[in-house]
Structures are given as C-alpha cells and as structure tokens.
Amino acid sequence: MPTIFSHVAVPLATSLGLGKIVSRRLLAFSAFCAVLPDFDTIGFKLGISYASQWGHRGFTHSITFAVAVALLAICFSRPLKSRAWVVFLLPFVAVVSHPLLDMLTSGGLGVALYWPYSNERLFFEVRPIAVSPIRIANFFTERGWRVIKSELLWVWLPSVILLFTLRGMRK
Ligand SMILES: [Zn+2]
Numbered sequence: 001m002p003t004i005f006s007h008v009a010v011p012l013a014t015s016l017g018l019g020k021i022v023s024r025r026l027l028a029f030s031a032f033c034a035v036l037p038d039f040d041t042i043g044f045k046l047g048i049s050y051a052s053q054w055g056h057r058g059f060t061h062s063i064t065f066a067v068a069v070a071l072l073a074i075c076f077s078r079p080l081k082s083r084a085w086v087v088f089l090l091p092f093v094a095v096v097s098h099p100l101l102d103m104l105t106s107g108g109l110g111v112a113l114y115w116p117y118s119n120e121r122l123f124f125e126v127r128p129i130a131v132s133p134i135r136i137a138n139f140f141t142e143r144g145w146r147v148i149k150s151e152l153l154w155v156w157l158p159s160v161i162l163l164f165t166l167r168g169m170r171k
Contacts (some may be wrong), residue, residue, distance in 0.1 A: 003132045003147065006155040007034040007101060011094035013159035017166025018090075023081035026090055033069060033094035037061050050109055053119045057108065061099035062115035069095050104154060107131030128154050 011030035015022040022030075037060040048055045059065055070092035073080065077087045099111040103124045108131060110121030130147045 003151060004035050006151040007038075007098055009155050009159040010034060010097040010101075010162075011090060013163040014090060014093050014166065017163040017170075018086070019167070019170060021082060021086050022090060026080045026082045026087060029073070029080060030090045030094040033073075033091040034098055036069065036095060037065070037098045051121070053112060053115055057099070057102060057111045057121065058119070059112060059115045061102060061111035062113055063096060064115060066092050066095035101129065101155060103127075104129045105131045 008031045011027070011034050015027045015030065038056075040054075040056050040058060040060040043052070043055045043058075044050075050056050053059050070088045073087050073091040074084050077084045080087050082090075099113055102108075102111050103113070103122060104127055106127045106129065110123040112119050113122050114120065128150055130143070130150045132147045132151075
C-alpha cells in the first residue's frame with residue numbers, strides 16, 4: 001500500500017474541494033474509509049491466504065465493497081451532518097480510491113477490483129508508487145525516502161490538482 005497518510009489525501013482533497021457541504025464529521029469518517037480496506041490484513045493472523053478473495057487486497061479492495069460502504073453511510077446522514085448524496089459520494093470516493101492507489105504500487109499481489117464477479121488480482125500497467133515499508137523506522141532510510149518522493153508525485157500532487165479543480169468548479 002501507499003502509506004496511510006497518502007490514502008487519506010484523496011478524501012481530504014475532495015472534502016476541501018467541495019467546501020462547506022462536507023461536515024467535519026463526514027471528513028473524519030471519509031478519512032477512516034480511505035484506510036478501511038486494509039483492515040483485511042487481519043486475515044493474515046487468521047490464517048487466510050493473501051490470494052484468497054477474503055485475504056489482503058481481496059473483497060475489501062473492490063468497487064462492490066466501496067458501493068456497500070457508501071450505501072450504509074447514507075443511513076447515517078443525520079449524525080454525519082451532510083446531505084445524503086454527499087454522504088454517499090465522499091465515502092465511495094475514499095474507499096474506491098484505496099484499491100486504485102494500490103494498483104499503482106510496485107509490490108505484493110494486485111487487487112480484486114471486480115469482486116465478486118472476478119477474483120482476478122489487478123494492477124495498472126504503470127506502477128510508479130514504491131511500496132511502503134511497514135515499520136516506521138524504515139522510513140528514515142533511502143528506501144523510505146523513495147516511497148515518500150513517489151507518493152508526493154503520484155498521490156499528493158494529483159490530489160492538490162483535484163482540490164483546486166473542484167474549487168474552480170464551485171465558482
Ligand atoms: Zn490496500
């Protein structure tokens with residue numbers, strides 16, 4: 001995966017771009033949604049294999065999962081203090097952006113984007129994002145620096161462009 005911070009960049013940029021129609025609670029919830037798919041790493045502890053549809057980068061990394069989370073979120077429009085369509089859109093974008101970013105990474109297995117129709121593990125043709133080291137200490141190495149540089153270029157820069165595009169569209 002890209003680092004947790006970079007997964008959060010997408011809902012953060014989308015929220016800031018959309019402006020006041022996104023409540024703080026919805027922003028916080030969407031940031032959580034962006035890292036939610038990787039809770040599937042629990043599967044490793046439970047003995048589920050990486051390649052299984054229930055394993056890491058399996059069903060939680062699919063479009064279907066993103067739609068399900070977003071539909072569920074609509075039920076909480078009131079506590080999330082935003083209109084239903086925004087409560088659908090933002091968590092959907094947050095969850096679905098996660099596997100799409102994973103598909104740009106240079107390591108591991110691909111993601112089961114089209115689950116349950118297919119368990120094929122997919123990557124993009126081009127994979128410029130260096131896979132992030134698991135341990136924090138490893139960030140202060142040359143490899144860590146390479147990860148940070150690739151994420152600034154391939155995640156943060158497009159996110160900033162997205163933010164200003166959305167702002168421009170609002171005017
Ligand atoms: Zn992931």
